[in-house]
Amino acid sequence: MPSANHPQPTLIHVLREAGAAIRLFDMGRRVSKLTGELFERIEQARIPYPLPFLHHAWIGILIWHPKQPEQNAIWFLKLPLDEQGFLVQAARDDLVQRLLQNAVNAKSGALEEDALKDNPFAFKPDQDKMAIFHALAAQSTGVSASSYFETAQDYINGELPLDRWTDLALQGLADLVVRLDDKSNANALAARIAELPLPALASISTLLEHLVPPVKVRDALSARLDQMLADSTTDPLVVAAVIRGLSNIQDEHFKQREVLKVLASKHALEAEVIVAIATRCSLALQAPEVLQPFLERLAAGKAGQAGFSRVLADLMFMPALRALIMQAFRNPQRSETLAAAIGEMFGQSFGGH
Incomplete structure (x- = not known):
């Protein structure tokens, strides 16, 4: 047990001690990047968790070893918050103890994904968040987009017919929306939104909530929303998806x-x-x-x-x-x-x- 003179190390400290580079993401309402410095302050109960969802902090951690890629891992942690929104320290300490024990047990001394096996704080994100997480993780570590990205690009560029939306993989669409800072992708999507079949529109909109859509894409979504609201038979799930697509605009x-x-x-x-x-x-x-x-x-x-x-x-x-x-x-x-x-x-x- 840590004493007053030797306080419990932070999760960030434990991971860095294992020689890992890390990227942190909030996985609650939407997927967004967190800095290590901010999360350390949260861990030390200096500030409340800024993005609470259902009274928990939902964290995605990308752990990679530049020299030993086989030791790379992804963790998803759901940590309880108290009434003021601070991390419950007992839960955090328990998690750190588990990771420390795992590090002791691992022959190489490296932390492995097994650290979360049977861990009460582990969770599995839904498909949309997982796809965006992988797209952002690839982008932030300089890894290429998935093999599905090209088909998504072809579709929004009009090189595939509209009814071929069934060919689109969620991961390909996620790779596309994280690359809308590329003007050609943004312009192509903005031009296509007006005619997208509702299932494709819903998938793209749901993914867009994790990013700040470019103005052209935002305006195209707004115009499509007007059309849908004028029709009382529009599927409410698609209306909800488009609201989500517009929810992160600045x-x-x-x-x-x-x-x-x-x-x-x-x-x-x-x-x-x-x-x-x-x-x-x-x-x-x-x-x-x-x-x-x-x-x-x-x-x-x-x-x-x-x-x-x-x-x-x-x-x-x-x-x-x-x-x-x-x-x-x-x-x-x-x-x-x-x-x-x-x-x-x-x-x-x-x-x-």
């Missing part, structure tokens, strides 16, 4: 307009659509003029009371939103439907207080 006013557009449509009553807004566009919800109609749609929506309570419990875990939601709850203009949903939620969760 122009918050643009994003707020897109969210309001969706909230004004009947599609906002669909569980998949309102959850996409809640989980992916939480920054847009910090604008009171967006938050109020969001709460109204959530209360009236098909997700019911259970969906209302679950979505709000997650949003209220974010300090920036908690106060704004409480303020919106007290809005005298709120509907009876919203008032009833609030009463039901607080009665269940807080014993009527």
Whole structure:
């Protein structure tokens, strides 16, 4: 056990001591890069985890040994957070102890993927996140795109017919979207979005949420969203996917307009659509003029009371939103439907207080 004079080493320290180079990614709401310095501060409980999702920190760690590539590994860790959003230290210490023991046990002294075997903190990301993770990992370590990338490029360039979307591999599309800083890829995708079959549009949009789409791609997605919202028969899963594709754009006013557009449509009553807004566009919800109609749609929506309570419990875990939601709850203009949903939620969760 570490003593006061010899505190528990950080996870980053253990990995570096094993001679590994590392890249860290948040794998919660979306896949994004984390710096080692930031994560050390999180580990030392100096700052709360900045991107909590379902009360956990979801971390992807790419570990590679430039001189010994056979020892490269990928770990996915799900670490619990306390009520303030800090890493639960006991869980972190337990993980570090397991890794240290693994290092002692390994003949070469190198950490291996077996370190996570039967580990309670390990998790497996869904397919979309795994594809983006591999695409970003390849890009950040200078490795070529997958063999599926060329087919994805051919498709968006119009060299394959639209109905050949079934030929596209998720990994190829992920490789494409992480390479949209290449103007030819961005221009080709922007031009193709208007006519993409819905399954291809949904796949590409879902992957785009992990990147900041170029302006041309953003505008093409927005125009396609207008078309879909005008059609009440559009599959809500595709509407939700396009919302996700627009969720990481940097122009918050643009994003707020897109969210309001969706909230004004009947599609906002669909569980998949309102959850996409809640989980992916939480920054847009910090604008009171967006938050109020969001709460109204959530209360009236098909997700019911259970969906209302679950979505709000997650949003209220974010300090920036908690106060704004409480303020919106007290809005005298709120509907009876919203008032009833609030009463039901607080009665269940807080014993009527």
